[in-house]
Amino acid sequence: MKTLGERIRYARKARGLVQQQVATHLGIARVNITQWEADQTKPEAKRLPELATLLGVTESWLLSRSGEDPQPAKPGKQADKPVSRIIPGQQLISPEKMPVYAAAQGGDGHVIVSFDAVDYVKRPAELESVRGGYGLLVAGDSMVPAFRGGDMALVNPHLPPSREKNVILYHTPPHGGDVEAIIKQLNGWNDREWHLQQWNPFREFTEFRQEWPICHRVVGRYDAR
Template identity: 30%
Template sequence: MAETKEPPVTETLKTLRERAGLSMDRLARACGYKGASSYQRYENPAMYGKQWLPLPLVASVADVLTGLGEPPIARDEVLALAGITAAGITVAGVGADAGVAPTLRGPGEVEPARAAELPGNNAFPRDLPVYGVAVGGSAGDFSFNGTVVDYVRRPPMLSRIGSAFGVYVIGDSMSPRFDHGDLVFVHPGRPPQPGNDVIVELHGEHGAPGPCYVKRLVRRSADRVQLAQFNPPRDDIAIDASQIKAVYRILTAGEIMGV
């Protein structure tokens, strides 16, 4: 009996995107690309002929597609596009089973790749603070309330960053990139660049905490900051620089993984 040939990863990626009900442009923007033209080669076997997709791309796609579609897309389905076949491994690099590593299969490989050990959950201390927020009056805005509401496991790349913190997203203006209740990680020492997802914190009145927004940075000048969101799509949100207290860069899945 002839072997059934698996479809190329480009075709599988397209199938998953369509199953999620997203256009190519919307997925591309949610993954940090300027638009479909920067992303489309990963769905075209004539333009991308490698066996596996780049891990940083797959990690970002997994963040967006997981849970969408019918039946709901599983994270493992997306991670398989990078050659990760071991169950229980998450994009943060912490598997459900200690010591289990991804199996990467290369062209012409005779023996299985030697698994590199992944540390178990205990290797990552649960000491990263998640700051509490107060929901604001406008849709999707919030303010830091000065309290720590949770401690979560510290991703490996933040192991020595004492100022790092997490925040639970409020609202769905950045869906499907971030949904309401999603946990995002912030590295205050990494300056945001255009195209990065950010938390913008404004000055409050009379010393009170100011409103914060999760958006995508479009451009930044000495006078103002221009932001974008996905739901509904907008890329013309402008805020005077004098109103802004801080712009925090949200780490991508690839950065959290250290790739």
């Protein structure tokens, strides 16, 4: 494992992941992972922290093989549950601020969101120029370990739905006042239904799009303070 590409491939296989899973988690095309592993291209420096976390290694190991090699996954063992993307502090570059809204626990895994800002925080790079970008303080534990109560979901309301991404679905349009919402992983959809997943307890289920017409994409997370 003399090259970065060889170490990425080794760590990915040790983690029990296929290239598409890595690409989906990073929000890029699978061909990028193929090119990295073949040492045709290299990942951008800003992607290394997230890539290392996903592969269960350190950045130092990826760059120079410093430390112990990851142990291959046992046959039949799958990788740990994916976690929501954590944005490094150095990417919080915008002097502008965005609103933060609070949620209260409702019934059946739902939350009640109040669109009266409870705080304002610096915009991360992903939302630097996004009009209407916001943060939502998560309530409840249905998405642990991706989100824990008190974590802040960073939301881009303009991105289209995407498979295997965390989203917030709204029962009523979020134009003011209190609205009902759910935060889940979106596994797919059709003309009638959203196909959703939560982690705690693990459950896959569907909701009618007519009842939950608004889908906002989660692009990152701030840990609870």
